[in-house]
Structure formats: C-alpha cells, structure tokens
Amino acid sequence: MSVLTARMGAVRLRGFGRRHPLVRLVVMRACLGVVTLWLVSVVIFAATQALPGNAAYAVLGHTATPQRLQAVEAELHLNRPVVSQYESWIGGVLRGDFGSSLANGESVAALIGPRVVNSAVLVVVSGVIGTLIAGALGVLAAARRDSWFDHVASVVALGVTALPEFVVAIALVILFSVLVLHALPAVSAIPPGSEPWQNLKELVLPVATLAIVIAPYIFRMARGAMVEAMESDYVEMARLKGLTRRRVLLLHAFPNAIPPVVQVVGLNLLYLAGGIVVVEYVFNYPGVGAALVDAVSNRDIPVIQFVVLVLTAFYVFVNIITDVVALLASPRRRTAG
Amino acid sequence: MRGGWEWLGLLARAARTPRGVAGITLAGVVILLAIVGPFVAPHQPTVSVTATFAPPSSAYPLGADDLGRDVLSRVLAGGWLLLAVAAGSTALGVGAGVLVGIAAAYFGGVTDGVLMRLVDVLLAFPQLVFALLLVSVLGPHVWLILVAVGISHAPQVARVVRAAALDVCERDFVRAVELLGAPARRVMVGEVLPNVLSVVMVELGLRFTYSILIIAGLSFLGFGIQPPAANWGLMINENRIGLVANPWAVVAPVLLIAVLTIGLNTFTDAIARTSLGVERPAEQLAVVAGVSGEAASLGEVVR
Numbered sequence: 001m002s003v004l005t006a007r008m009g010a011v012r013l014r015g016f017g018r019r020h021p022l023v024r025l026v027v028m029r030a031c032l033g034v035v036t037l038w039l040v041s042v043v044i045f046a047a048t049q050a051l052p053g054n055a056a057y058a059v060l061g062h063t064a065t066p067q068r069l070q071a072v073e074a075e076l077h078l079n080r081p082v083v084s085q086y087e088s089w090i091g092g093v094l095r096g097d098f099g100s101s102l103a104n105g106e107s108v109a110a111l112i113g114p115r116v117v118n119s120a121v122l123v124v125v126s127g128v129i130g131t132l133i134a135g136a137l138g139v140l141a142a143a144r145r146d147s148w149f150d151h152v153a154s155v156v157a158l159g160v161t162a163l164p165e166f167v168v169a170i171a172l173v174i175l176f177s178v179l180v181l182h183a184l185p186a187v188s189a190i191p192p193g194s195e196p197w198q199n200l201k202e203l204v205l206p207v208a209t210l211a212i213v214i215a216p217y218i219f220r221m222a223r224g225a226m227v228e229a230m231e232s233d234y235v236e237m238a239r240l241k242g243l244t245r246r247r248v249l250l251l252h253a254f255p256n257a258i259p260p261v262v263q264v265v266g267l268n269l270l271y272l273a274g275g276i277v278v279v280e281y282v283f284n285y286p287g288v289g290a291a292l293v294d295a296v297s298n299r300d301i302p303v304i305q306f307v308v309l310v311l312t313a314f315y316v317f318v319n320i321i322t323d324v325v326a327l328l329a330s331p332r333r334r335t336a337g
Numbered sequence: 338m339r340g341g342w343e344w345l346g347l348l349a350r351a352a353r354t355p356r357g358v359a360g361i362t363l364a365g366v367v368i369l370l371a372i373v374g375p376f377v378a379p380h381q382p383t384v385s386v387t388a389t390f391a392p393p394s395s396a397y398p399l400g401a402d403d404l405g406r407d408v409l410s411r412v413l414a415g416g417w418l419l420l421a422v423a424a425g426s427t428a429l430g431v432g433a434g435v436l437v438g439i440a441a442a443y444f445g446g447v448t449d450g451v452l453m454r455l456v457d458v459l460l461a462f463p464q465l466v467f468a469l470l471l472v473s474v475l476g477p478h479v480w481l482i483l484v485a486v487g488i489s490h491a492p493q494v495a496r497v498v499r500a501a502a503l504d505v506c507e508r509d510f511v512r513a514v515e516l517l518g519a520p521a522r523r524v525m526v527g528e529v530l531p532n533v534l535s536v537v538m539v540e541l542g543l544r545f546t547y548s549i550l551i552i553a554g555l556s557f558l559g560f561g562i563q564p565p566a567a568n569w570g571l572m573i574n575e576n577r578i579g580l581v582a583n584p585w586a587v588v589a590p591v592l593l594i595a596v597l598t599i600g601l602n603t604f605t606d607a608i609a610r611t612s613l614g615v616e617r618p619a620e621q622l623a624v625v626a627g628v629s630g631e632a633a634s635l636g637e638v639v640r
Binding site: 039164 | 464559573574584598602606
C-alpha cells in the first residue's frame with residue numbers, strides 16, 4: 001500500500017515544484033510531538049497523583065505518621081487543587097526541576113540522570129548489533145529463498161519472536177553464567193562512577209538479551225522487503241540487462257528494502273524502551289528501567305513520573321526520526337526530489 | 338449478520354496448515370495443563386513440604402522451591418489465572434480497539450482526528466510501563482492488571498483496524514446500505530465489522546500472546562498476581578537464587594511460558610497467512626497499516 005502511495009507521490013512531487021515538503025513534514029511532526037507529550041504528561045500525572053484516594057497514604061502505607069504525611073503532601077503539593085498540583089509539577093519539569101525522591105530526598109535529576117546514560121548505551125548498542133545481524137541474515141535468507149538456510153532461519157525467527165525478555169535473559173544466564181558455562185557475570189551492577197563501556201563483560205548478557213528479542217522482527221521484515229524488491233520490475237530489468245547477481249542484489253534490490261526496515265528498526269527501538277525495564281531488573285543493571293521498578297515498589301511518585309516521562313519522550317522523538325529517515329532512504333523519493 | 342460464521346471457517350483453514358498444526362499442538366498442551374493442573378496437583382501449592390531448593394526426588398519430581406514448596410504442584414496451579422487475565426485483557430483491548438478503529442474510519446473528519454490523537458498519546462507508553470504506572474499507586478490488583486493491559490492494547494489494535502476499515506467504508510455496498518437509511522451503528526456492526534474480521538482475528542492472536550508476555554513480566558517483577566499464589570512469572574523470579582541447587586524450579590516455568598507463546602505466535606502466523614493469502618508475517622501487517630505512523634506521514638508528503 002505504501003509502495004503505491006510512494007509511487008504516486010513521486011509523480012506528484014515532480015509537478016509540485018520547489019518547496020521542499022520534507023521540511024514541512026518535520027515541522028509538522030515536531031509540533032504534533034509536543035502536543036502528544038503534553039497529553040502524555042497529563043496521563044502520567046492523572047495516573048499517579050489525581051486518582052481517587054490519598055496519594056500520600058498510598059506512598060507511606062503503614063508507616064504513615066502525621067509528620068511524614070505532611071512532608072509527602074508538601075513535596076507533591078497534595079493540599080492544593082488538582083489543576084494547581086499539575087501546574088506546579090509541569091512547571092518544574094519545564095524549568096528542569098523534577099522534584100526530589102520521596103525515598104531519600106535526593107533530587108530526581110541527580111538520581112536518574114546518570115542512569116539515563118547507562119540505559120541509552122544499552123538501547124543503542126543492542127539496537128545496532130541486533131539490527132546489523134538480523135538485517136544481514138534477512139537479506140541472505142531472501143537471496144537464497146527456499147534454501148534450507150532460509151527455512152531454518154525463518155522458523156527460528158518465528159519461535160524467538162514470541163519469547164518474553166525475562167525468558168531469554170534467564171536462559172542466557174543458565175547457559176553462560178550459572179549452569180553450563182561460567183564465562184559471564186549473571187549480575188551487571190556497573191560500579192557507580194564508572195561508565196558502562198568500561199565494564200564490557202557486564203554488558204554482554206543484557207545486550208545479547210535485547211538483541212535476541214528484537215532480532216526476529218528485523219530479520220522477518222528485512223527478508224520480506226527483500227523478497228518483495230527482488231520480485232519487482234526494476235530488479236527484473238537489472239537482471240535482464242545482464243548485471244551480476246551480486247550487483248542486482250546490493251545495488252538494485254537492497255536500497256528499496258531499506259525504508260520498511262527502517263520503520264521496523266524504529267519500532268524495535270521503541271520496543272526496547274519497554275524491554276529495558278525487565279532486562280535491567282534481571283541483571284541489576286543501573287539504568288532507568290531498574291530505577292522504575294524500584295520506584296514502583298517504593299511508590300516513589302516523583303521518580304515514577306520522571307522515568308515514564310523520559311521513556312515516552314524517547315518514543316515520540318524516535319518516531320519522528322524514523323519517519324524522516326525512512327523517507328530520506330526511499331530511492332523513489334530521492335529520484336523524484 | 339452476513340457471514341457471521343466466516344471466522345470459524347478461517348480458523349479451521351488456518352488450523353490445517355503445517356504452522357497451524359504445530360501452533361495449536363504446542364499452545365494446546367500448555368493451556369490444557371494450566372486448566373487441568375490445579376485439580377491434579379499432588380500437593381498444596383502454597384504449603385512448604387520439604388527442604389528449600391530440594392533437588393528432584395520420587396516424591397517431588399521437580400524438587401522444591403525457595404520456601405520448600407513442591408515445584409510440580411506450583412507449576413500445575415500457576416497457569417490458569419495468568420491465562421484468564423490474559424484472555425480478559427485481550428478481549429477488552431481488542432474490543433475497544435475495534436470499536437475505536439471502525440468509528441474513526443467510518444465517521445472520519447474531526448472524530449477520526451481526535452480518536453487518532455488519543456491513540457498516539459497512549460502509544461507513547463511502552464505497554465509494560467503503562468501497566469506499571471497504573472499499578473504504582475493503586476496497587477497490584479488482578480482487575481487493574483486486566484484493565485491496564487487491555488487499555489495498552491487498544492491503540493495498536495485501533496490503528497490496524499482503522500486502516501483496514503478505511504478501505505471497506507469506501508465500497509459501494511456500504512454506501513448502498515447507508516442510502517437505504519440504516520443507522521450508523523447498524524452499518525458499522527453489520528457491514529464494516531464482518532469485512533475486517535480477518536484482521537481482527539490476527540489481532541486477537543497477537544494481543545493474546547502479548548498479554549501473556551506482559552502479565553507474566555509484571556508477575557516476574559513482583560507487581561502481578563501476588564504471592565503466595567503460584568504463577569509462572571513469579572516462580573522464575575523467586576527461584577533464580579536457587580538455580581544451581583534446583584534448576585527445575587526456574588526451568589519448568591520458563592519452558593511452559595516459552596512453549597505457550599511460541600505456539601500461540603505460530604498459530605497467529607498461520608491465521609495471518611491463511612486470511613491474507615500472502616507471505617507476510619503478522620507484525621508486518623501492523624507496520625503496513627501504519628503502526629509507526631509511516632503510512633500517514635508518507636501520505637502527508639504526497640499531499
């Protein structure tokens with residue numbers, strides 16, 4: 001379907017003239033992104049602070065004393081009307097003041113900031129590794145369509161697609177650090193003050209887990225897109241011109257398979273934003289995901305609000321980037337522009 | 338309703354494909370085990386009967402867990418609630434998604450715009466994170482988990498169904514029924530819905546699989562179905578520390594979840610291939626329908 005619209009677009013763009021539609025698209029998407037994020041902040045606030053019942057009681061539970069209740073109410077401005085509570089929270093966020101943790105009084109930004117870097121490293125590294133390996137395998141499977149390699153890889157991909165992160169993580173721990181081999185640490189606690197890339201051994205299992213979880217989608221998409229591209233008229237044309245098989249594959253079919261794959265890579269980066277929660281928890285990796293799990297057990301509302309806001313902002317941002325990259329990577333659009 | 342039983346035919350055809358057979362067999366074994374399990378468990382699943390992390394023996398074939406409870410009994414008892422909550426949230430999420438998707442496609446204009454913006458907002462939350470957010474203050478109640486996971490499915494289903502329904506709404510027979518004076522509700526339920534049923538079936542399969550992943554994941558993190566009740570996600574986490582002494586306490590629930598989700602996903606794949614007649618994986622369908630906003634934005638550039 002998108003192929004059709006792209007083809008029609010190529011025709012129309014040529015007549016459309018000078019104004020670059022891409023700039024307009026980016027501006028429009030960015031504006032929409034801001035609106036989405038604002039609504040997201042309302043949802044986050046509503047879920048944590050505006051639900052019926054006293055949030056301060058929920059936070060403190062059995063340990064509620066009048067003094068502690070008052071302290072929590074003051075921190076969250078619970079004694080004011082809901083709208084004014086929201087205003088002071090979102091106002092703080094816009095000024096870069098995210099409040100302080102109810103668990104230990106530290107500022108949320110100082111507490112979570114370094115963890116954002118750790119999580120970003122995890123997401124980027126596993127995203128890149130998973131994409132490269134799965135993409136290459138997908139292209140290879142499509143090039144040797146219906147070979148035994150294609151069949152085995154497709155069946156394995158279908159199976160692994162459905163596995164939850166914690167199942168993959170535990171399986172890797174069993175294989176590589178506890179029962180079969182003892183090669184890698186089962187816990188990836190990066191010592192405070194050191195960066196993730198200084199602890200490569202600790203990174204292996206979390207990265208492998210996330211890469212394995214996203215790989216099947218990318219494999220299947222890359223294979224599907226390549227198969228589709230290789231059945232197209234222009235590839236047939238290139239083949240009839242007498243070009244070598246490799247040339248046809250890499251220079252004619254492959255570029256046309258990139259845009260749909262970029263979309264799936266984008267989707268998987270977004271998936272990783274949720275996936276890190278479980279994986280960081282399993283390996284005790286000091287990222288935002290593990291922080292969220294801790295915060296939810298402690299009902300540390302300012303930390304929950306901040307982490308969820310970071311994850312959703314990541315989603316909105318990646319979505320815009322993915323759309324633009326997929327558009328730029330589309331050969332049809334390039335030749336038309 | 339026209340073609341009210343078509344979906345059964347689709348299921349039957351999908352079930353006869355090689356993938357369908359494999360999927361049904363794998364998932365069926367685990368589902369059967371989860372349903373029958375509580376009645377045949379040899380011991381009380383929540384009572385300590387032997388030593389902590391005791392290795393397998395003739396009395397306790399899968400050994401004991403972190404509190405000396407019989408692993409076999411806990412495995413047998415720990416599946417049905419997970420499956421029930423997953424089924425509930427799937428029904429809720431797909432139901433709401435179909436409703437929103439068809440309404441957006443049928444009414445178009447402002448309704449479409451508003452509904453799809455709301456969908457965008459909910460899509461920004463990773464599903465597990467959305468469930469965690471709701472559970473964080475209200476507490477891990479079973480009904481809340483069901484609702485939270487259901488809501489988190491709805492926007493994705495809505496996008497896919499809307500894309501499919503847009504094509505249907507354009508067709509002549511829908512216009513004809515409208516001209517006959519049928520109310521909007523009748524047109525949507527009687528004409529549009531039957532024609533997007535194959536998409537809905539694929540979504541049901543996908544979302545049921547994802548529900549199990551998310552709910553088991555929540556339990557694994559300790560925010561799902563609460564102890565001491567047995568459940569597979571929680572068991573994996575409880576017994577991680579005893580992996581060397583009695584690996585079965587972890588391996589058994591890991592295997593069950595893996596076989597179940599692989600089976601469900603394989604069967605869903607069979608439905609997708611049967612109903613669409615093309616070699617496309619189910620999730621690619623979602624991408625084509627614009628889950629990432631691709632179709633929409635390409636369209637924007639074109640216009």
